[in-house]
Amino acid sequence: MSELVYGFTPAPAAASRSRLAETLRTDLNRLQTETVTGQAEDPANALDGATAAGRARAQRLDRINAWQEAAEFGEMRARAQQDTLGVVRDTAQSLTDSLRTAASVATAGARTLAIDEARAALEGMLSALNQSFGGRALFAGDAPDAAAFADDDAVIAAIGTAIGGSTDPAAIETAVAGIFDDPVTYAGTVYVGGTGSAPGVGVDTGETVDDAVSGLDEGIRGVLRETATVAALAGSQGDDDVLARQLSTAADRLTSEIARLEISNARAGQAEASLADAQTRLAAERTALAIAAAEATAVDPFAAAAAFNATESALSTLFAATGRLSQLTLANFL
Amino acid sequence: MSISGALSNAVSGLTVTARRLAVTSDNIANALTEGYAVRDVALEARNRSGGVRLDAVLRAQDPVLTAQRREADADANAASTTATLAAELNDAIGAFGEGDRLSAAAEAFDSALRRLADRPNDAILQSQALQGARDLATAFNDASSGVQDVRSEADRRIASLVDGVNADAEALARVNRRIVALPADDRARALLIDEQERLTDRINAALPIAAEREADGRLTLRTREGLLLVGRGEPQALGFTRATAVGPQTTLQDGGVSGLTLGGRDITPDGPSAQAVSAGAIAALFVVRDETAVALNADLDGAALDLVQRFQDPGLDATVTAPLAGLFSDAGNRPTAPPDAGLAGRLALPAILDDPTAGWRLRDGLYAAAQGPTGADGLLRDQIAALAARRDAADVAAAPGPASLAERLAAIAESGDRLRLAADASASEANARRATLAETEGEALAVDQDAELQALIALEQAYAANAQVISTANSMLQRLSEIV
Numbered sequence: 001m002s003e004l005v006y007g008f009t010p011a012p013a014a015a016s017r018s019r020l021a022e023t024l025r026t027d028l029n030r031l032q033t034e035t036v037t038g039q040a041e042d043p044a045n046a047l048d049g050a051t052a053a054g055r056a057r058a059q060r061l062d063r064i065n066a067w068q069e070a071a072e073f074g075e076m077r078a079r080a081q082q083d084t085l086g087v088v089r090d091t092a093q094s095l096t097d098s099l100r101t102a103a104s105v106a107t108a109g110a111r112t113l114a115i116d117e118a119r120a121a122l123e124g125m126l127s128a129l130n131q132s133f134g135g136r137a138l139f140a141g142d143a144p145d146a147a148a149f150a151d152d153d154a155v156i157a158a159i160g161t162a163i164g165g166s167t168d169p170a171a172i173e174t175a176v177a178g179i180f181d182d183p184v185t186y187a188g189t190v191y192v193g194g195t196g197s198a199p200g201v202g203v204d205t206g207e208t209v210d211d212a213v214s215g216l217d218e219g220i221r222g223v224l225r226e227t228a229t230v231a232a233l234a235g236s237q238g239d240d241d242v243l244a245r246q247l248s249t250a251a252d253r254l255t256s257e258i259a260r261l262e263i264s265n266a267r268a269g270q271a272e273a274s275l276a277d278a279q280t281r282l283a284a285e286r287t288a289l290a291i292a293a294a295e296a297t298a299v300d301p302f303a304a305a306a307a308f309n310a311t312e313s314a315l316s317t318l319f320a321a322t323g324r325l326s327q328l329t330l331a332n333f334l
Numbered sequence: 335m336s337i338s339g340a341l342s343n344a345v346s347g348l349t350v351t352a353r354r355l356a357v358t359s360d361n362i363a364n365a366l367t368e369g370y371a372v373r374d375v376a377l378e379a380r381n382r383s384g385g386v387r388l389d390a391v392l393r394a395q396d397p398v399l400t401a402q403r404r405e406a407d408a409d410a411n412a413a414s415t416t417a418t419l420a421a422e423l424n425d426a427i428g429a430f431g432e433g434d435r436l437s438a439a440a441e442a443f444d445s446a447l448r449r450l451a452d453r454p455n456d457a458i459l460q461s462q463a464l465q466g467a468r469d470l471a472t473a474f475n476d477a478s479s480g481v482q483d484v485r486s487e488a489d490r491r492i493a494s495l496v497d498g499v500n501a502d503a504e505a506l507a508r509v510n511r512r513i514v515a516l517p518a519d520d521r522a523r524a525l526l527i528d529e530q531e532r533l534t535d536r537i538n539a540a541l542p543i544a545a546e547r548e549a550d551g552r553l554t555l556r557t558r559e560g561l562l563l564v565g566r567g568e569p570q571a572l573g574f575t576r577a578t579a580v581g582p583q584t585t586l587q588d589g590g591v592s593g594l595t596l597g598g599r600d601i602t603p604d605g606p607s608a609q610a611v612s613a614g615a616i617a618a619l620f621v622v623r624d625e626t627a628v629a630l631n632a633d634l635d636g637a638a639l640d641l642v643q644r645f646q647d648p649g650l651d652a653t654v655t656a657p658l659a660g661l662f663s664d665a666g667n668r669p670t671a672p673p674d675a676g677l678a679g680r681l682a683l684p685a686i687l688d689d690p691t692a693g694w695r696l697r698d699g700l701y702a703a704a705q706g707p708t709g710a711d712g713l714l715r716d717q718i719a720a721l722a723a724r725r726d727a728a729d730v731a732a733a734p735g736p737a738s739l740a741e742r743l744a745a746i747a748e749s750g751d752r753l754r755l756a757a758d759a760s761a762s763e764a765n766a767r768r769a770t771l772a773e774t775e776g777e778a779l780a781v782d783q784d785a786e787l788q789a790l791i792a793l794e795q796a797y798a799a800n801a802q803v804i805s806t807a808n809s810m811l812q813r814l815s816e817i818v
Binding site for chain 1: 441
């Protein structure tokens with residue numbers, strides 16, 4: 001029963017002073033800590049036990065940190081999507097210029113070069129669209145583990161199969177359109193990503209910024225279709241004027257699809273902007289919450305310092321009094 | 335008066351002074367001895383022969399003050415015991431700002447799910463989310479285990495105090511027998527009274543008693559509720575059996591932990607007996623073991639059940655159908671309704687998630703036959719929503735109304751914080767009152783060295799005066815001898 005306290009106090013005056021000194025020392029240690037840190041030594045006590053709100057603040061801060069991290073990553077991903085779509089757009093624009101030039105000049109060689117450029121452009125576009133960011137394909141929807149598109153050789157091979165050896169430019173165009181315009185055929189031949197939406201980015205309770213761009217987008221599909229159509233003309237035969245007109249028409253259609261691609265790009269930009277806004281909002285909330293959390297358990301450092309000095313003074317006085325009183329005994333006098 | 339009478343008187347004065355000197359020196363030597371009450375001597379004039387004689391050595395006492403201080407002792411020990419164990423309970427479920435493990439684990443799991451929902455194909459994030467769920471279950475287990483440890487510690491302390499009270503009661507009975515055999519003026523009597531008072535104080539600190547001194551010097555102790563502890567015969571023994579193991583399902587009601595008896599009569603604190611102990615350290619330990627900790631554990635169990643139910647709803651994950659357990663299970667099984675006490679201690683992930691690469695099941699369904707689209711985030715976001723959903727949990731006294739899991743755990747943790755702070759405040763107040771009364775009693779009973787030194791001066795003067803009388807009488811006798 002050693003932990004129990006009991007009985008009257010021998011030498012009560014000295015014990016009383018000792019108890020006072022112990023209390024003052026405890027106060028002094030607490031005030032020293034609070035003066036240095038500016039925070040209550042026992043935060044639960046500073047909140048009178050009402051700690052649930054403090055815990056809610058801490059949880060919200062943790063979530064904000066997670067949301068900020070996700071938003072930052074999502075913003076970079078949206079930027080990467082825009083960069084990729086920019087590459088596709090620039091490639092398509094360059095091809096458009098080449099097609100117009102090839103259509104306007106009188107040499108068959110220029111047209112052949114344009115068709116070869118379309119083949120290279122298709123390869124470049126597919127390669128760009130198959131890029132990953134952070135271990136996730138950029139345009140593969142809900143199947144981010146694998147590339148979003150088949151490679152250009154597979155696409156050209158599929159087109160070749162669809163053409164079935166035809167050399168008629170119109171037939172080739174129809175065959176390519178058959179692959180790209182039918183969603184089922186497109187999704188099985190060119191686009192090999194997921195058909196569901198890519199995971200969004202959570203930025204608040206119940207608030208998600210969608211990853212809105214995938215290889216199924218009309219703009220991407222249209223640009224690829226027109227590029228593939230021109231590339232497929234490599235095996236066409238017929239009147240050069242017809243081919244020239246066809247290239248000119250392809251250039252017009254490609255220009256139109258580039259405009260639709262810009263819509264996809266804009267959606268990615270919108271997502272990036274939303275994520276940037278979310279980060280700004282979250283950063284502001286985090287700052288406000290951190291301030292609120294600190295203030296809830298804060299100690300006025302000036303008041304704490306003043307109390308520290310007062311307590312130190314009281315302790316010194318008590319020590320002095322103890323010293324003087326210890327001399328004031330009859331034994332000493334005698 | 336004859337010269338020889340004067341000599342006789344002076345010798346009696348010297349004798350008494352010598353005895354008083356012995357008492358004073360005894361007082362000074364024991365000035366710092368715990369429980370030593372100052373002694374004084376009662377003198378009496380000798381009527382027929384003249385002179386003085388020592389009537390008795392008196393031990394200082396103040397029964398009213400002592401009774402008040404003993405009451406304060408019992409209250410202070412009860413409050414300190416409660417405060418110590420309340421702090422341990424607070425730590426077990428997570429003190430605010432100091433490793434709040436349960437709330438932190440819930441938040442970590444929530445954050446891991448959120449990260450995974452943003453990148454559902456990421457195997458590392460899958461693994462982290464799975465580990466987060468496992469850590470949350472472990473945090474519940476640890477909190478429950480911590481609460482049971484406190485109950486076990488309370489049980490151990492009760493056994494220790496009961497042993498102590500029984501030993502002290504035996505010792506007091508022995509002192510009673512010795513004091514009855516001593517004559518009233520025997521100096522050893524005061525020493526025995528000191529021992530009686532010390533033993534009584536120690537017993538009272540654990541089990542508040544009322545002490546009554548009999549004319550023959552015996553001290554009779556009764557509990558505050560009136561049951562005899564130490565009387566004329568052998569003392570009544572406190573009965574208590576320490577539990578071999580204390581778990582959530584070991585309760586006083588089902589006999590898993592022991593009650594308290596005195597001489598075979600039930601005096602279990604808060605029990606049905608009219609003589610149930612109502613104060614003191616033992617009663618405080620019973621309250622912690624059988625009420626406070628049990629209530630806290632019930633809250634943990636309620637929160638654990640709330641968590642289990644959030645994740646075994648087929649509306650959340652269509653692959654989780656009865657009798658299959660959800661993400662959180664009762665030791666691997668779907669819990670029965672209502673589950674046995676101690677669910678928090680048995681909370682675990684189902685065996686299907688033992689495989690560390692099974693994190694994809696969080697995304698595609700716990701019992702899905704095969705992986706689905708690797709980028710699907712629907713189920714994950716539904717799980718996050720399930721954690722945040724505000725639902726009732728009638729079993730959680732700290733937060734029975736609509737609350738998210740985080741809010742519910744925060745409310746339980748807050749109840750732990752409030753418990754500790756209230757216990758600290760009570761202990762602080764009770765200890766201050768005890769110290770004040772102990773010091774006040776000390777002023778009345780303890781040795782005052784200044785007073786003893788003053789007494790020494792007086793004794794020195796008395797001794798000199800008596801010696802002078804002897805010297806004078808001696809001179810007178812010599813003078814008479816010379817004349818004769």
